[in-house]
Amino acid sequence: MFSPSIKELVQALRVLPGVGPKSAQKMALHLLERDDAGAERLAKALRHALDNVVRCGDCRTLTESNQCDICADPERDSTRLCIVEAPADIAAIEATGQFQGRYFVLMGHLSPIDGIGPEELGLEKLERLVATLGVEEVILATGSTVEGEATCHYIAQLLKPHNVEVSRLAQGVPIGGELEYVDGNTLALALQGRKKL
Amino acid sequence: MFSPSIKELVQALRVLPGVGPKSAQKMALHLLERDDAGAERLAKALRHALDNVVRCGDCRTLTESNQCDICADPERDSTRLCIVEAPADIAAIEATGQFQGRYFVLMGHLSPIDGIGPEELGLEKLERLVATLGVEEVILATGSTVEGEATCHYIAQLLKPHNVEVSRLAQGVPIGGELEYVDGNTLALALQGRKKL
Incomplete structure:
Protein backbone atom coordinates (compact mmCIF):
# COMPACT_ATOMS: atom_id res chain seq x y z
CA MET A 1 0.00 0.00 0.00
CA PHE A 2 2.71 2.46 0.99
CA SER A 3 5.75 3.23 -1.12
CA PRO A 4 9.14 1.70 -0.13
CA SER A 5 10.56 4.75 1.62
CA ILE A 6 7.41 5.17 3.71
CA LYS A 7 7.54 1.47 4.63
CA GLU A 8 11.19 1.79 5.62
CA LEU A 9 10.39 4.86 7.75
CA VAL A 10 7.64 2.91 9.53
CA GLN A 11 10.07 0.04 10.20
CA ALA A 12 12.81 2.43 11.31
CA LEU A 13 10.49 4.18 13.80
CA ARG A 14 10.00 0.82 15.52
CA VAL A 15 13.52 1.06 16.95
CA LEU A 16 12.03 3.56 19.41
CA PRO A 17 11.09 1.97 22.74
CA GLY A 18 7.35 1.46 23.18
CA VAL A 19 6.53 1.99 19.50
CA GLY A 20 4.63 -0.87 17.83
CA PRO A 21 3.59 -1.24 14.18
CA LYS A 22 0.39 0.82 14.55
CA SER A 23 2.05 3.77 16.28
CA ALA A 24 4.99 3.65 13.89
CA GLN A 25 2.63 3.95 10.92
CA LYS A 26 0.77 6.78 12.61
CA MET A 27 4.03 8.60 13.33
CA ALA A 28 5.40 8.18 9.80
CA LEU A 29 2.19 9.39 8.15
CA HIS A 30 1.86 12.27 10.59
CA LEU A 31 5.37 13.48 9.75
CA LEU A 32 4.96 13.12 5.98
CA GLU A 33 1.39 14.41 5.71
CA ARG A 34 1.46 17.23 8.18
CA ASP A 35 4.80 18.02 9.71
CA ASP A 36 7.60 18.35 7.19
CA ALA A 37 9.30 20.90 9.41
CA GLY A 38 9.15 18.59 12.43
CA ALA A 39 10.47 15.65 10.40
CA GLU A 40 13.31 17.84 9.13
CA ARG A 41 14.12 18.91 12.68
CA LEU A 42 14.10 15.31 13.90
CA ALA A 43 16.32 14.12 11.04
CA LYS A 44 18.85 16.89 11.78
CA ALA A 45 18.77 16.34 15.55
CA LEU A 46 19.38 12.61 15.11
CA ARG A 47 22.22 13.21 12.66
CA HIS A 48 23.80 15.81 14.95
CA ALA A 49 23.49 13.66 18.07
CA LEU A 50 24.88 10.60 16.28
CA ASP A 51 27.85 12.60 15.03
CA ASN A 52 28.59 14.44 18.26
CA VAL A 53 27.52 12.53 21.33
CA VAL A 54 30.30 10.50 22.96
CA ARG A 55 30.93 9.02 26.41
CA CYS A 56 32.55 11.14 29.12
CA GLY A 57 36.15 9.95 29.57
CA ASP A 58 35.75 9.97 33.36
CA CYS A 59 32.22 8.97 34.26
CA ARG A 60 30.99 7.35 30.99
CA THR A 61 27.82 9.46 30.75
CA LEU A 62 26.67 10.81 27.37
CA THR A 63 28.26 14.13 26.51
CA GLU A 64 29.68 16.15 23.62
CA SER A 65 33.22 16.68 24.87
CA ASN A 66 35.98 14.58 26.45
CA GLN A 67 34.64 15.37 29.87
CA CYS A 68 31.02 16.01 30.84
CA ASP A 69 29.92 19.21 32.61
CA LEU A 169 20.51 4.32 48.84
CA ALA A 170 17.97 3.75 51.62
CA GLN A 171 15.12 1.41 50.76
CA GLY A 172 11.66 1.69 52.27
CA VAL A 173 8.21 3.15 51.95
CA PRO A 174 8.12 5.97 49.35
CA ILE A 175 6.87 9.41 50.42
CA GLY A 176 3.10 9.56 50.01
CA GLY A 177 2.96 5.75 49.89
CA GLU A 178 -0.06 4.41 51.74
CA LEU A 179 0.97 1.24 53.55
CA GLU A 180 -2.01 -0.61 52.14
CA TYR A 181 -0.61 -0.22 48.62
CA VAL A 182 3.09 -0.75 49.32
CA ASP A 183 4.25 -4.19 48.16
CA GLY A 184 5.20 -6.79 50.74
CA ASN A 185 8.92 -6.93 49.93
CA THR A 186 9.30 -3.17 50.30
CA LEU A 187 7.37 -3.22 53.56
CA ALA A 188 9.56 -6.05 54.89
CA LEU A 189 12.70 -4.04 54.02
CA ALA A 190 11.21 -0.93 55.62
CA LEU A 191 10.54 -2.88 58.80
CA GLN A 192 14.04 -4.37 58.91
CA GLY A 193 15.54 -0.94 58.34
CA ARG A 194 13.34 0.89 60.88
CA LYS A 195 14.95 3.88 62.61
CA LYS A 196 14.77 4.94 66.25
CA LEU A 197 13.04 8.31 66.73
CA MET B 1 21.94 17.84 32.88
CA PHE B 2 22.11 16.62 29.29
CA SER B 3 24.34 18.14 26.64
CA PRO B 4 22.79 20.47 24.02
CA SER B 5 22.52 17.94 21.20
CA ILE B 6 20.82 15.41 23.49
CA LYS B 7 18.39 18.11 24.66
CA GLU B 8 17.63 19.03 21.05
CA LEU B 9 17.05 15.38 20.16
CA VAL B 10 14.59 15.07 23.09
CA GLN B 11 12.75 18.19 21.89
CA ALA B 12 12.76 17.00 18.28
CA LEU B 13 11.29 13.60 19.22
CA ARG B 14 8.29 15.45 20.66
CA VAL B 15 7.09 16.22 17.12
CA LEU B 16 5.96 12.58 17.02
CA PRO B 17 2.28 12.17 17.87
CA GLY B 18 1.67 10.81 21.37
CA VAL B 19 5.22 11.46 22.58
CA GLY B 20 5.49 13.60 25.72
CA PRO B 21 8.62 14.89 27.48
CA LYS B 22 9.18 11.69 29.50
CA SER B 23 8.89 9.31 26.54
CA ALA B 24 10.99 11.62 24.37
CA GLN B 25 13.80 11.51 26.94
CA LYS B 26 13.50 7.75 27.21
CA MET B 27 13.64 7.39 23.41
CA ALA B 28 16.64 9.70 23.01
CA LEU B 29 18.65 7.97 25.73
CA HIS B 30 17.69 4.54 24.44
CA LEU B 31 18.98 5.41 20.96
CA LEU B 32 22.21 6.99 22.18
CA GLU B 33 23.02 4.50 24.94
CA ARG B 34 22.01 1.28 23.32
CA ASP B 35 20.98 1.49 19.71
CA ASP B 36 23.38 3.44 17.52
CA ALA B 37 22.50 1.23 14.57
CA GLY B 38 18.78 1.86 15.05
CA ALA B 39 19.33 5.60 15.37
CA GLU B 40 21.42 5.57 12.20
CA ARG B 41 18.69 3.66 10.38
CA LEU B 42 16.02 6.08 11.59
CA ALA B 43 18.08 9.13 10.58
CA LYS B 44 18.61 7.71 7.09
CA ALA B 45 14.98 6.63 6.66
CA LEU B 46 13.75 10.10 7.65
CA ARG B 47 16.20 11.81 5.30
CA HIS B 48 15.28 9.47 2.45
CA ALA B 49 11.53 9.86 2.98
CA LEU B 50 11.82 13.65 3.26
CA ASP B 51 13.80 13.82 0.03
CA ASN B 52 11.70 11.38 -1.96
CA VAL B 53 8.10 11.25 -0.82
CA VAL B 54 5.74 13.47 -2.82
CA ARG B 55 1.99 13.59 -3.46
CA CYS B 56 0.48 11.51 -6.26
CA GLY B 57 -0.47 13.86 -9.11
CA ASP B 58 -3.86 12.19 -9.44
CA CYS B 59 -5.11 11.11 -6.01
CA ARG B 60 -2.87 13.17 -3.71
CA THR B 61 -1.71 10.21 -1.61
CA LEU B 62 1.92 9.92 -0.48
CA THR B 63 4.14 8.25 -3.06
CA GLU B 64 7.60 8.36 -4.59
CA SER B 65 6.69 8.97 -8.22
CA ASN B 66 4.34 11.23 -10.17
CA GLN B 67 1.60 8.67 -9.91
CA CYS B 68 1.01 6.21 -7.07
CA ASP B 69 0.82 2.44 -7.67
CA LEU B 169 -20.23 4.18 3.66
CA ALA B 170 -22.99 2.48 5.67
CA GLN B 171 -23.20 3.50 9.31
CA GLY B 172 -24.40 1.19 12.05
CA VAL B 173 -23.47 -1.34 14.67
CA PRO B 174 -19.93 -2.68 14.11
CA ILE B 175 -19.43 -6.44 13.71
CA GLY B 176 -18.99 -8.01 17.13
CA GLY B 177 -20.47 -4.92 18.76
CA GLU B 178 -22.69 -5.83 21.69
CA LEU B 179 -25.71 -3.53 21.67
CA GLU B 180 -25.17 -2.73 25.34
CA TYR B 181 -21.84 -1.08 24.55
CA VAL B 182 -22.70 0.66 21.28
CA ASP B 183 -23.13 4.41 21.79
CA GLY B 184 -26.59 5.93 21.50
CA ASN B 185 -25.95 7.94 18.33
CA THR B 186 -24.69 4.90 16.45
CA LEU B 187 -27.66 2.86 17.63
CA ALA B 188 -30.08 5.60 16.53
CA LEU B 189 -28.47 5.63 13.05
CA ALA B 190 -28.57 1.84 12.89
CA LEU B 191 -32.28 1.93 13.68
CA GLN B 192 -33.03 4.59 11.08
CA GLY B 193 -31.05 2.66 8.48
CA ARG B 194 -32.56 -0.74 9.30
CA LYS B 195 -32.85 -3.16 6.38
CA LYS B 196 -35.71 -5.49 5.48
CA LEU B 197 -34.72 -9.17 5.62
Missing part, protein backbone atom coordinates in the same frame (compact mmCIF):
# COMPACT_ATOMS: atom_id res chain seq x y z
CA ILE A 70 29.81 17.58 36.03
CA CYS A 71 33.24 15.90 35.79
CA ALA A 72 34.71 19.17 34.48
CA ASP A 73 33.23 21.23 37.31
CA PRO A 74 35.95 22.01 39.92
CA GLU A 75 33.23 22.89 42.48
CA ARG A 76 32.01 19.28 42.66
CA ASP A 77 33.19 17.20 45.59
CA SER A 78 35.57 14.57 44.16
CA THR A 79 35.64 12.62 47.40
CA ARG A 80 32.07 11.37 46.90
CA LEU A 81 31.22 9.19 43.92
CA CYS A 82 27.68 8.10 43.15
CA ILE A 83 27.31 5.01 40.94
CA VAL A 84 24.22 4.85 38.73
CA GLU A 85 23.00 2.62 35.93
CA ALA A 86 22.11 5.26 33.34
CA PRO A 87 22.44 8.96 32.45
CA ALA A 88 18.76 9.51 33.26
CA ASP A 89 19.53 8.51 36.87
CA ILE A 90 22.03 11.38 37.11
CA ALA A 91 19.27 13.78 36.02
CA ALA A 92 16.95 12.37 38.71
CA ILE A 93 19.55 12.73 41.48
CA GLU A 94 20.66 16.19 40.32
CA ALA A 95 17.01 17.28 40.42
CA THR A 96 16.95 16.62 44.18
CA GLY A 97 19.78 19.14 44.69
CA GLN A 98 21.06 16.93 47.54
CA PHE A 99 24.28 15.64 46.04
CA GLN A 100 27.39 17.70 45.29
CA GLY A 101 29.75 14.85 44.42
CA ARG A 102 30.57 13.18 41.14
CA TYR A 103 29.05 10.26 39.27
CA PHE A 104 30.02 7.06 37.52
CA VAL A 105 27.61 5.57 34.98
CA LEU A 106 27.57 1.79 34.51
CA MET A 107 25.35 1.99 31.39
CA GLY A 108 23.47 -1.07 32.57
CA HIS A 109 23.70 -3.68 35.29
CA LEU A 110 25.31 -7.10 35.57
CA SER A 111 23.30 -9.49 33.46
CA PRO A 112 25.24 -12.62 32.43
CA ILE A 113 22.30 -13.78 30.33
CA ASP A 114 22.70 -10.71 28.08
CA GLY A 115 26.48 -10.97 28.12
CA ILE A 116 26.88 -7.93 30.38
CA GLY A 117 29.77 -8.55 32.76
CA PRO A 118 32.14 -6.36 34.79
CA GLU A 119 34.02 -5.31 31.65
CA GLU A 120 30.91 -3.93 29.88
CA LEU A 121 30.09 -1.88 33.00
CA GLY A 122 33.58 -0.32 32.99
CA LEU A 123 34.41 -1.56 36.48
CA GLU A 124 38.19 -1.45 35.83
CA LYS A 125 37.80 2.18 34.93
CA LEU A 126 35.77 2.68 38.10
CA GLU A 127 38.59 1.25 40.23
CA ARG A 128 41.11 3.55 38.53
CA LEU A 129 38.80 6.55 39.01
CA VAL A 130 38.31 5.79 42.71
CA ALA A 131 42.11 5.70 43.12
CA THR A 132 42.97 8.81 41.07
CA LEU A 133 40.19 11.01 42.46
CA GLY A 134 40.95 10.06 46.04
CA VAL A 135 37.34 9.04 46.61
CA GLU A 136 36.33 8.58 50.26
CA GLU A 137 32.72 7.48 49.85
CA VAL A 138 31.07 5.50 47.07
CA ILE A 139 27.26 5.68 47.03
CA LEU A 140 25.66 2.77 45.19
CA ALA A 141 22.55 4.07 43.48
CA THR A 142 21.75 1.16 41.17
CA GLY A 143 18.09 0.15 40.85
CA SER A 144 16.21 -1.75 43.54
CA THR A 145 15.87 -4.72 41.21
CA VAL A 146 17.43 -8.17 41.42
CA GLU A 147 20.08 -7.14 38.86
CA GLY A 148 20.61 -3.78 40.54
CA GLU A 149 21.20 -5.51 43.90
CA ALA A 150 23.57 -8.07 42.37
CA THR A 151 25.57 -5.29 40.69
CA CYS A 152 25.64 -3.41 43.96
CA HIS A 153 27.05 -6.37 45.88
CA TYR A 154 29.62 -7.09 43.19
CA ILE A 155 30.91 -3.51 43.26
CA ALA A 156 30.94 -3.43 47.06
CA GLN A 157 33.19 -6.54 47.04
CA LEU A 158 35.36 -5.07 44.30
CA LEU A 159 35.98 -1.86 46.22
CA LYS A 160 36.87 -3.54 49.53
CA PRO A 161 40.66 -3.40 48.94
CA HIS A 162 40.38 0.31 48.09
CA ASN A 163 39.61 1.37 51.63
CA VAL A 164 36.60 3.56 50.77
CA GLU A 165 33.29 3.82 52.57
CA VAL A 166 30.58 2.15 50.49
CA SER A 167 26.92 3.06 51.03
CA ARG A 168 23.62 2.17 49.38
CA ILE B 70 -2.99 2.39 -7.56
CA CYS B 71 -3.50 5.33 -9.95
CA ALA B 72 -0.90 3.82 -12.31
CA ASP B 73 -2.58 0.40 -12.31
CA PRO B 74 -4.62 -0.05 -15.53
CA GLU B 75 -6.52 -2.94 -13.89
CA ARG B 76 -8.25 -0.63 -11.42
CA ASP B 77 -11.78 0.45 -12.22
CA SER B 78 -11.66 4.16 -13.07
CA THR B 79 -15.42 4.51 -12.96
CA ARG B 80 -15.49 4.18 -9.15
CA LEU B 81 -13.73 6.74 -7.00
CA CYS B 82 -13.48 6.41 -3.23
CA ILE B 83 -12.83 9.62 -1.30
CA VAL B 84 -10.89 9.28 1.95
CA GLU B 85 -9.32 11.66 4.44
CA ALA B 86 -5.84 10.14 4.68
CA PRO B 87 -3.44 7.62 3.11
CA ALA B 88 -3.93 5.27 6.08
CA ASP B 89 -7.62 5.02 5.11
CA ILE B 90 -6.60 3.66 1.69
CA ALA B 91 -4.59 0.95 3.45
CA ALA B 92 -7.61 0.06 5.59
CA ILE B 93 -9.97 -0.20 2.59
CA GLU B 94 -7.44 -2.10 0.47
CA ALA B 95 -7.05 -4.58 3.32
CA THR B 96 -10.74 -5.53 2.92
CA GLY B 97 -10.12 -6.56 -0.70
CA GLN B 98 -13.65 -5.32 -1.50
CA PHE B 99 -12.85 -2.31 -3.64
CA GLN B 100 -11.29 -2.35 -7.11
CA GLY B 101 -11.74 1.32 -7.97
CA ARG B 102 -9.48 4.32 -7.46
CA TYR B 103 -9.06 6.76 -4.59
CA PHE B 104 -8.85 10.46 -3.91
CA VAL B 105 -7.20 11.61 -0.68
CA LEU B 106 -8.40 14.86 0.90
CA MET B 107 -5.50 14.94 3.38
CA GLY B 108 -7.86 16.18 6.08
CA HIS B 109 -11.44 17.36 6.39
CA LEU B 110 -13.20 20.72 6.20
CA SER B 111 -12.31 22.64 9.34
CA PRO B 112 -12.75 26.40 8.96
CA ILE B 113 -11.35 26.93 12.48
CA ASP B 114 -8.00 25.47 11.35
CA GLY B 115 -8.15 27.30 8.02
CA ILE B 116 -8.88 24.13 6.06
CA GLY B 117 -11.31 24.93 3.27
CA PRO B 118 -12.20 23.37 -0.11
CA GLU B 119 -8.92 24.54 -1.62
CA GLU B 120 -6.73 22.77 0.96
CA LEU B 121 -8.65 19.54 0.32
CA GLY B 122 -7.98 19.77 -3.42
CA LEU B 123 -11.66 19.78 -4.34
CA GLU B 124 -11.05 21.57 -7.66
CA LYS B 125 -8.66 18.80 -8.56
CA LEU B 126 -11.28 16.28 -7.51
CA GLU B 127 -13.84 17.82 -9.86
CA ARG B 128 -11.33 17.69 -12.73
CA LEU B 129 -10.47 14.07 -11.92
CA VAL B 130 -14.14 13.04 -11.84
CA ALA B 131 -14.57 14.59 -15.31
CA THR B 132 -11.38 13.24 -16.92
CA LEU B 133 -11.67 9.68 -15.53
CA GLY B 134 -15.33 9.41 -16.50
CA VAL B 135 -16.25 8.47 -12.94
CA GLU B 136 -19.74 6.98 -12.53
CA GLU B 137 -19.83 6.49 -8.76
CA VAL B 138 -18.16 8.46 -5.98
CA ILE B 139 -18.03 6.69 -2.61
CA LEU B 140 -17.62 9.08 0.29
CA ALA B 141 -15.49 7.34 2.90
CA THR B 142 -14.67 10.27 5.17
CA GLY B 143 -14.79 9.66 8.93
CA SER B 144 -18.04 9.33 10.89
CA THR B 145 -17.21 12.52 12.78
CA VAL B 146 -18.90 15.92 12.67
CA GLU B 147 -16.16 17.22 10.34
CA GLY B 148 -16.24 14.06 8.24
CA GLU B 149 -20.00 14.42 7.78
CA ALA B 150 -19.74 18.11 6.92
CA THR B 151 -17.04 17.36 4.35
CA CYS B 152 -19.17 14.57 2.94
CA HIS B 153 -22.20 16.85 2.48
CA TYR B 154 -20.09 19.59 0.92
CA ILE B 155 -18.61 17.21 -1.65
CA ALA B 156 -22.02 15.68 -2.41
CA GLN B 157 -23.34 19.19 -3.22
CA LEU B 158 -20.25 20.01 -5.24
CA LEU B 159 -20.61 16.91 -7.42
CA LYS B 160 -24.32 17.39 -8.17
CA PRO B 161 -23.73 19.10 -11.54
CA HIS B 162 -21.37 16.30 -12.58
CA ASN B 163 -24.10 13.72 -12.93
CA VAL B 164 -22.37 10.97 -10.90
CA GLU B 165 -23.87 8.65 -8.35
CA VAL B 166 -22.69 9.65 -4.87
CA SER B 167 -22.77 7.13 -2.02
CA ARG B 168 -21.67 7.05 1.60
